[in-house]
Amino acid sequence: MDIIVILLIICGLIFFTGGTVGLLRFPDFYSRLHPAGKLDTMGSLFIMIGLALFNLHHFSMGNLLTSLKLILIVVFVFMASPTAIHAIVDAGVRAGLRPWKKGDKRR
Amino acid sequence: MGQIFIYCGLFLSFLMLLSLYRAVFGPTVLDRLIGTNAVGSKTVVLLILIGLIYGRVDMFVDIALAYGLLNFIAVLAASKYFQKRRGLHDEMP
Amino acid sequence: MQKNAAPDQHKHTLDPSSEHTPRKRPIYPFLITFIIMFVTWILLSGKFDGFHLCLGIISCAIVAYFSGDLLFDSPRVKGLLGTWIRFVRYMPWLLYQIFIANLHLMYLTFHPRMMELIDPEIIKFKTKLKSDLALVTFANSITLTPGTITVDISTDGQFSVHAIDRHSGEGLPGEMEERIARAFGEE
Incomplete structure (x- = not known):
């Protein structure tokens, strides 16, 4: 049981790491929204399911x-x-912010 | 198990520090808003972890729920507020 | 919501005598909102004695009376249960799609030559979905799938979607629209 919980938490932490790295690396504001908004959502889904399972250890x-x-x-x-x-x-x-196109410089 | 939770919390805090870079040095106002939103969504998970470490998760889960609601409303209000201000989005030199 | 309000106002201007008599409200939106809010109250309070349950019933009734027709303003109530069941059946497929697309975005994020791989573009397409709830579900599903963000929806169903590379954007509208149309009974 503990192993499943630890695996879920590690999956969630990997997704959170990806979200943060993407937030720092992507070139403009529109593309930064992709990792920041959604990898974080997926990471919190994994961690919350893991913690809910851990919380049910002593059932009451x-x-x-x-x-x-x-x-x-x-x-x-x-x-x-x-x-x-x-x-x-x-x-x-x-x-009126323009999206980043291939070949522009980083913002 | 408590050790694992403590290390997870430390790692999450480190990720929040990295997100704070975008909130402080972001070139436009909306970049700062994204950085703040990322910090807030990690804080919800961190609150639950703190609750599990101290053994009072039944109390901290309410705080986390209220924090999530506040984060959502703050992002909505800030983006509606900056919508009209055309000059604020211009890129800084 | 505006689409549904328009014929109502039209009737209102045609018939000036209805200005003074309050319009008879259907009871179903009130009941559904009340049940949803009361379940949430029980989940959040966690106390089952009579005092707390009475407080919950009173406050849920007040809130449901004032804002009942915000959530369900459609006159069609008969197929609501079937819609919910089909919507719940749609959820696992959506979660699977989100997971697959998340892995693709993780690959993009950690790739060393990321700047050459991504190619952001705005895709425009027209959807055939009609009701407001189906449009909102479709827009939120697109936004939840990583790699694509809904930028704008016009009233006649014209979508603009920001996709981060060619691979994320090519599957739209495609199967997701079919499944949502089936879930909301709009085939």
């Missing part, structure tokens, strides 16, 4: 409620994160 009513709350956080993140990304993209488009 209170622990079950806490695990359900963890799953509720994940569901909320999955609904809220695309909306936040879309709001940021919309602000960029309205301000």
Whole structure:
């Protein structure tokens, strides 16, 4: 049981690392949104499922409620994160920021 | 198991420091907003880890939920606020 | 939401006598919103004694009365349960697609010659989905799949999507639109 939890947490940490590295490496604002918004969402999904499994180790009513709350956080993140990304993209488009094309220099 | 959680929390804090680079030195205002959002989404996980380390996860899960809500609303409000300000998006030299 | 409000206003201007009598509201949106909020209340509070349950019922009823027709404003209630079941059946496929696309984005991120691989472009296409809920689900599914972000939707279903390379953008609209159309019964 512990091994599954540790594997899930390590998967989530790898996704978080990818999100942060992408946030630092990609060339412009539109392409930075791809790793920042979505690899982080996937990473939090993995870590939350792992922690919810770990929390069910000693089964009781209170622990079950806490695990359900963890799953509720994940569901909320999955609904809220695309909306936040879309709001940021919309602000960029309205301000007239041009997307990066191949051959431009980094911003 | 507690040792593993402590190391995971330290690693997450290190990733948050790296994201903070984008929030501080980002060329446009929206880059800073993305950096702040990335820090916030890692903080939710870090709060749950802190709760597991101290053994009070039933209390910290509510704090994490409220923090997630606040992060979402803050990003929405900030992006709506900077939408009208054309001059702020110009790239800095 | 604007699309549904338009014929309503039209009727309102045609019939001035209805200005004073309040319009009769259907009870289903209130009930569905109330049930969803009450389940969330029980999940969040975790106390099952009478006092807390009464507080929950009172506050959920107040909130559902004021904002019940924000969430479900469609007049069609009969097929709602079937829509939910088909929507839940759509979720595992979406999660699998998100996972596959995440792995592709991770490969791009850690590649040493990343700047030569990526080729951002804006794709425009027209969808056949009609209802607001289906459009929102389609836009959020596109945004959740890494490599593509929905930039804009016009009212007649014209999508603009920012894709990070050729491989991420070539699958659109494709199978995802088919599955959402099947889930919301719009074939």
